[in-house]
Amino acid sequence: MDYTRLFSHRTKYMRASEIRELLKLAEGKDVISFAGGLPDPQTFPVDDLAKIASYIIETYGTQALQYAPTAGVTLFRKTLASWLDNQGVKVNDNDSIIVTTGSQQGLDLVSRVLLDKRDIVITEKPTYLAAINAFKPSEPRFIGIEIDDDGMKTDELEEILKSMSKEDLSKVKFIYTIPTSQNPGGVTMTMDRRKHLLELAEKYDLLIIEDDPYSHFVFEPIEFQALKTLDKNGRVLYLGTFSKILSPGIRVGFMLGDKNLVSMMEMAKQAVDLHSSTLSQYVALEAIKRGVVDKTMDKARRIYRAKRDVMLEALEEHFKDLGRWTRPVGGMFIFVYLYKDVDTKPLMYKALERGVAYVPGGSFFVDGTGRNTLRLNFSYPSQEQIREGIKRLGEFFSAI
Ligand SMILES: Cc1ncc(COP(=O)(O)O)c(C=O)c1O
CATH class of the missing domain: 3.40.640.10 (Type I PLP-dependent aspartate aminotransferase-like (Major domain))
Structure with missing residues (x-):
């Protein structure tokens, strides 16, 4: 059966999240992913x-x-x-x-x-x-x-x-x-x-x-x-x-x-x-x-501060000439604005081939701007993965 004639008008505005699609592509490959927004499971008070x-x-x-x-x-x-x-x-x-x-x-x-x-x-x-x-x-x-x-x-x-x-x-x-x-x-x-x-x-x-x-x-x-x-x-x-x-x-x-x-x-x-x-x-x-929530918040603070610092250091080392980025006091994300006028969306597929994933920033802008931006998650990957992934990403954008 062709269901399309049944779908309501509002479904026209429903889109599969780009991030979820991206995560599917990265599945099972040797890809370091900065694309998701997952907490570090170490923070879960199992x-x-x-x-x-x-x-x-x-x-x-x-x-x-x-x-x-x-x-x-x-x-x-x-x-x-x-x-x-x-x-x-x-x-x-x-x-x-x-x-x-x-x-x-x-x-x-x-x-x-x-x-x-x-x-x-x-x-x-x-x-x-x-x-x-x-x-x-x-x-x-x-x-x-x-x-x-x-x-x-x-x-x-x-x-x-x-x-x-x-x-x-x-x-x-x-x-x-x-x-x-x-x-x-x-x-x-x-x-x-x-x-x-x-x-x-x-x-x-x-x-x-x-x-x-x-x-x-x-x-x-x-x-x-x-x-x-x-x-x-x-x-x-x-x-x-x-x-x-x-x-x-x-x-x-x-x-x-x-x-x-x-x-x-x-x-x-x-x-x-x-x-x-x-x-x-x-x-x-x-x-x-x-007090388990308080304990989890303390742990999250400690783990995420360390990971953020590793990502900031790695960006300093590999992205200095490529763009500017934010220095978050909390949360899970660093946002990068590339100096070059490139569109990070089509590039993300090539980056995946180089073993690293990010979220193209354009989809976060309601007016279609922000094509030269990317979001990097630091909460989920390990410190080693952050160092290696940012190195890969830096090499990738330098070559463009
Ligand atoms: C800004 C913001 N709002 C809302 C959510 C939704 O979170 P949840 O539905 O898990 O509470 C998130 C999740 O990442 C978020 O970053």
Whole structure:
């Protein structure tokens, strides 16, 4: 049967993630991959989680294996709220928190609840590819704001907002940002820019989606506060996840914001998956209580700082004449801007033949720019692989 006539209009905007396709090509070959975004499995607290999982099933058996409310297990939501408070993420009286199936589901719910065709979404440029892919089926228009080492250029944002017609301004549904250890850019927004962003949100009556998977294991002593914490008027919807600070496989994320907004997200979620895994929520709850999450964050900080340093050193050695790159204080990615005007997308297949994989940066730009960029992941490969892979990549780009 030819199914194409059956597919809905929105499937036109669904694309296989380039990264996943790339990883498939690299499978089974002697390829050092900087393409994925996987945590180092060394950070997974395997023994602790084995004990916790059997404790949960033995102790909370029937509850942990049962359906749960769409918003999530009540005790977990309460514990999560106080954990976030300890982490410096402010939870207001008017706020509500719901558990999502990874923060990726949060992005999908945002798309479903907030976006209509021709609405405007403002993102950083570059931004997280899977966020673009979550928003696209709703057919919004994207406006990209450049980033530099201090994060989103809020002056540029201000100019754009100033120049927009009243009608267009009313179509801006939200500003999507990853302020801390941005993926893919590897930069962190300064406090001044965070405050400026919130001032603009206030002045132009805008909502901010703060996607924050990385701030809990920043590995340099920098001063920052979440936009959610700085916000006074319910202008920030905060998305978080346990993927990088416990395990991505348990698929536990969350959404925190004004209850009037979050309750609509909860309604949308009901039709998507009824609720996120009850068992996973109990596991995450117990992991917080036993300090396993804190321990995992410490370990991630240590491992990723060392790997980042190895990658920065290797880039210094092999990429000095080829381009410039970001120096992340956290997260998992370094972003490279090549000096030469080359398109890294077709080149990636040739790089694979040389035994190294990266993600071409262009797909992270909502306006089709960024062809001469690439994203490098440093969390997953070993230190030896990072040294060897960057050497291979340097030789490859030097020869072009
Ligand atoms: C910026 C950003 N947002 C969201 C996610 C989704 O994470 P998860 O669904 O595992 O919570 C990721 C994962 O890499 C990410 O980098």
